[in-house]
Amino acid sequence: MPDLSFLQSLETRPPVVAGGLSPRDLQNLVTLAKRGDEAAFTDLVTSQHRAVFRWALTFARDGDEADEITQETFVMVHRKLSQFRGDSPVEGWIYGITRSIALQRRRRVKRRALLSGSRMPGVVTVYNTDPGARVDRERFMAYVRHFFVELPPRQREVFDLVDLQGHDPSEVAELIGIKAATVRGNLFKARASLRAQLIAANPAWKEADR
């Protein structure tokens, strides 16, 4: 009899990237940063840096672009500190900024590609003093692209937030600002598209598809 323990093991998700600060701590940091406390802002960046980078990865073409999105996000977070009223969680607010920066970049790249008559640019080659790390990053991004390249940004985002990060669809709907039904629709399409590839590539598939 086949071992089905892997199905239960999916319940144990990878640790969700977070800074280890409670929502109240984050609110306090934002309040202090709003008053011009640079140390508080640095703490806020330190706590959210990996999470923002993780979110940026689903929109980016490569790790360098994810780094750029992360940087731009924190510039914008600092610029908009005064506009944060504290009605919503800090993480949701930062996610919204990350998302909007990433989509703006995507539009900009598309427009430039359209104007120059070329196709979407490929991986940007940036000089890195550590060739090993560079190769690792490239291999990792190739792996991520292998899954995500066919998915439209919205489906990619929803699949990542629900299936990979373990958020609830209704939570994601609130985070992105769309209806829960739309989240489920996108999730359904994303899973179908990704798994169709995985299943088709599996050697056991031909046997199973009788």
Add this chain to the structure above:
Amino acid sequence: MTTCSECLAEMSTVRLADAGPGSAVALHCAQCPECAAVAQDVAYAERRLAYALSNAQPGMLPSEVSVNALEGSERLRRKRVGRWVRGILVAAGTGLVAFAANDYYMSKAEQRGQIPMETISLRCLTPEQAIELVTPYLRSSGSAVYMTKGLHVITMRGRADEFISAKIQLKYRDAPGQCSLPVPLTAPQPDATIPPVSGTPGKD
């Protein structure tokens, strides 16, 4: 009993973590090693992806990002202030030019209102002929000559000395005795200081 095709169809859209021991996928996979292998592959591929994304390391240190963010934000703030200042300066400059232009044209109009005007009724010359006669003598800034449609008159605007010269011309050619005579080739000059004529007859 679920078939392999049904199991694969279910597997391609359901959240695998939800496919617990009692689910259709789990029940079928327990019986079918091929489908179990596919399910295992799919589950592990997604799990690897989730871990790969979660373990990805940013290329920059948080302190570096923080410093860059503070500097970038300050640069943007300065840019924004600069844009405001430029906008205000442009608006002020435009206002100043508009004010100066308005002042200039108003004073011109006022000047024009102060220039004396005189309407002369004609006996035998047509208004067009009269205009042709007097135009060369109305040379100062703001001077003009008009005719009124349907009336046998012309209205002149200009300086008093210009009126005198123009009236002399009109008096000679529009005198009662001249009306039946053809216009002579040369007219007497009113004085020696008349400027050389180069204006357009009927100039407004």
